Amino acid sequence: MKGTGILAEINYELNGILEKKREQFVKLQRTEKSSQQLLTDLSHDVRTPLASLVGHLESLDSQTAKEKEEYIHVAYRKALDLQELIDMLFQWFKLASHEQLYQMKVYDINELTKEIIIEHIPVFEKKQISFLENIPEGEWFIKLDRVAYARIIYNLLSNAVKHGQCTLIKVEIQKNKDQVLIFISNNGIAIPNDKISLIFDRLYKCDAATSCKKKLRFDKGGCQNLLVK
Known part of the structure; x- marks a missing residue:
């Protein structure tokens, strides 16, 4: 036995x-x-x-x-x-190739996010997209790479504008104990449930049967790499 x-x-x-x-x-x-x-x-x-x-x-x-x-x-x-x-x-x-070098410094995440969002306001207005933000007024300091963080936010907002077919975009920041949570959402066409696990794969894009446009995009894979690093 x-x-x-x-x-x-x-x-x-x-x-x-x-x-x-x-x-x-x-x-x-x-x-x-x-x-x-x-x-x-x-x-x-x-x-x-x-x-x-x-x-x-x-x-x-x-x-x-x-x-x-x-x-x-x-x-x-x-x-x-x-x-x-x-x-x-x-x-x-x-x-x-893991050649990206990051300059980690302490920033006020609330103020930094607002600065990045302001750059998109003219685009929202041109596309007639309403924008809501729920970002605290207080200072929340965290250590990050400014350029990498800006690219993440830029890519997510740009994808919402270009491919989300939405009329509303919302950005919200919350604090949960020692974590800062950032939410970016829109009221456009939802990603199919069977595709959600793939959206951060490098070079992944929706096929012709979905609402995504056929265009070369590296940003989603870039977002995942930037977030992991």
Whole structure:
């Protein structure tokens, strides 16, 4: 009986190890698939503004002075689009390779969050999105990297504006003992329940059947990495 108990225990441990390895393999497959999707999306998203930029520049010789001015303005906007894509790609690779360095300092989280939000007010007004904030007036000091924190808030707010199809965005900060809780919510289309566990995966985006737009985005994976670090 004693030998049987030992075998059962070994069998139980082996099953646990196998299950853990299966989970790791699934995660690895998901990462590899995301990386392949990255290359596909990057090729498409970079090619589009680049082709437009080249086309406008090639047409300059045959345009009038006024048309040239308009074409140069369009070409400049396309160049900015390219710059944004390249910057996002560079940031993602830095996060993925753990090369990101953080400057941890003490900040008033309430005041810092308000400063970040103020930058988005013109965007909310342009998109006719109402905004509510419930941020305490007192000073709550915590240690964080200002740039990383600003990027997290910026990405969440930008995603709500671009992809949330919402008319209201709310930011709230609460304190729970020694923790500070930050809530960012909107009244847009909810994420499907079966997709919630995936939203912080690198490069994950909703498929064509959902409300998300088909666009290359690194920010969600970036948010997870920034939060973990």
